[in-house]
Amino acid sequence: MDLTTVREIRTPSRRDEIVFAPGERPLGGGTWLFSERQPGLTGLVDLTSLGWTPVERGIAADGRDVVSVAATCTIAELLRLPADADWVAHPLIDRCANSLLASFKIWNVATVGGNVALGLPAGAMTSLMATLDATALVWTTDGGERRQPVSTFVTGVVQNALEPGEVLRALEVPVDSLRSRTGFRRISLSPLGRSGTLVTARLGLDGEFVVTVTAGTTRPVQLRFDEVPGERALADALARVDCWYSDPHGDPDWRRAMSIRFADELRVELGRPATGAPGRPVRETTHDPRSAAARARRTPPTTTTPGGAR
Numbered sequence: 001m002d003l004t005t006v007r008e009i010r011t012p013s014r015r016d017e018i019v020f021a022p023g024e025r026p027l028g029g030g031t032w033l034f035s036e037r038q039p040g041l042t043g044l045v046d047l048t049s050l051g052w053t054p055v056e057r058g059i060a061a062d063g064r065d066v067v068s069v070a071a072t073c074t075i076a077e078l079l080r081l082p083a084d085a086d087w088v089a090h091p092l093i094d095r096c097a098n099s100l101l102a103s104f105k106i107w108n109v110a111t112v113g114g115n116v117a118l119g120l121p122a123g124a125m126t127s128l129m130a131t132l133d134a135t136a137l138v139w140t141t142d143g144g145e146r147r148q149p150v151s152t153f154v155t156g157v158v159q160n161a162l163e164p165g166e167v168l169r170a171l172e173v174p175v176d177s178l179r180s181r182t183g184f185r186r187i188s189l190s191p192l193g194r195s196g197t198l199v200t201a202r203l204g205l206d207g208e209f210v211v212t213v214t215a216g217t218t219r220p221v222q223l224r225f226d227e228v229p230g231e232r233a234l235a236d237a238l239a240r241v242d243c244w245y246s247d248p249h250g251d252p253d254w255r256r257a258m259s260i261r262f263a264d265e266l267r268v269e270l271g272r273p274a275t276g277a278p279g280r281p282v283r284e285t286t287h288d289p290r291s292a293a294a295r296a297r298r299t300p301p302t303t304t305t306p307g308g309a310r
Contacts, residue, residue, distance in 0.1 A: 003034065007042050011049035015139065020045060020165055028072055028114035031106055047167065048072050055081050057175075060135070061147065066172040069134075071113025075125070076104065078112055087178040088274075089132065089202070095184045096128035101192055113168045119154045119219075121245050122195040126154055127214040130222060131200040132177040141165040147172075151212065151222040157245070159219075180204050183269050185262035186215075189249060196250035197259045201266035203228065209270065211238075211263050216255035218243045223263075228271040234263055 009027070012018050020026070023042030027033065033044075054073035060066045069078060075097050083090035097107065099122075100115075115125035116136070128134075129150040136153045138146050141163070150171060153161050162168065183201040188194055197216025203209055209228045213221040223237045238260050244252035 003038055003041060005038070005041055006044060009044045009046055011046045013049060013051075015050075015143075018045060018047075018050075018139070018167055026167060028111035029074060029109040030114075031110040032114070032118055052170075054078070058172075060172050060174075065175040066135075067175060067178065068137075069112050069129075069171045069173060071111060071117070071168045071170055073112045074108060075100070075110050075112060075115070076107040079107065084175075084178070087175075089178045089180055089182045092128060092131065092182050092184060092200070095186075096124040096131075096198075099124040099127065099186055099195055099198060101194070112171060116150060116153065116171065117160055117162065117168050119156065119158045119160045121157060121218060122198070122215040122249075123154070124195070124198070126150065126220060127198050127200060127212065129171050129173070130214065130220045131182065131202055131210075131212045132173045133202075133210070134174075134177075135172045136161075136168060137170040137172055138162065139167045139169045145169065151220045154219050157218050176205055177202065181270055181274055183266035185265060187258050187262075194249045197255045197262070199259050199262035199266065201263070201270055203270040209267070211266065213238075213241070213259050213263070216245060216250065216259050217241065218245050228267060231264060231267070234267050235260060238263060 010017075021043060023040055024045055025033070025038075025041060025043075027044040027046045028048065050072070052070035052072050054070050054077040056068050058066055058068050067081070078093060079097055081093065100106070100110075102110070112125045112129075115123050116129060119126075134150045135147045136150050138148065140146055148161055155161055181203045185200075186195055186198045188196045195215035198214050199216075200212045201210065202212075207227050209225045211223045211234070221241050221243065223234070225233070229237075238256075241256070244256050246252045
């Protein structure tokens, strides 16, 4: 869509040139920004002109080994990230990207940071980054920076924790999270519909069990346990969630029921010993609605993932 109110697009080359005048917004891939009218928008500041490296290994401020994903990294670039032999969570990148139900053309333009910062409940990159305990690196207006867990960075529907003038610089993914076993469940009301709820689980190297619910809630909900919990403990924790989302893509009661069901399936799944060896394919039944059509054809719906990435 043409944004007829835009009068200027600026292309900064240095951080000190990232200053937003009234009516200006940051521009990444623009796949959402140019999809509908933007009342009051008079200018764009193109962050892609800064030339940030899409993905790189590094050491975070707390000393952890991380994979730093630039906010301007496209989904396609993230999908091309090569996996170390022990990154059993690597298939989660592909699963979350496919949850967007977008063509490769969108993947080539849409940015990871843009998807997170937009704050849509069904933001699949938010699901991915929250599951992997990623940290949002934010450039502040005073020239400094701050960090915040992605799980709390999105605060509501199309809402985030950025203060006026702040910029999401990168998303730092701990390498230990990529070495953890993960599980994934997703459902929608139609075969190619928007996610009604997306539930993931991660079993950390230290035994910590983390469940993350997105799409079915107005903001990411993350439940953490020192170990794989019992059925009742997990159900009770989910029963206390109070931000179930309501829109044409799903009723809150349905989203709640499916989230509880999926979380318990993942509890059982990750509570079992890992099967296979890292990098060795195993068969796994999906919970994508398209599996119904596969069953109708009497073809078992399966995906192939590295062993341990349950």
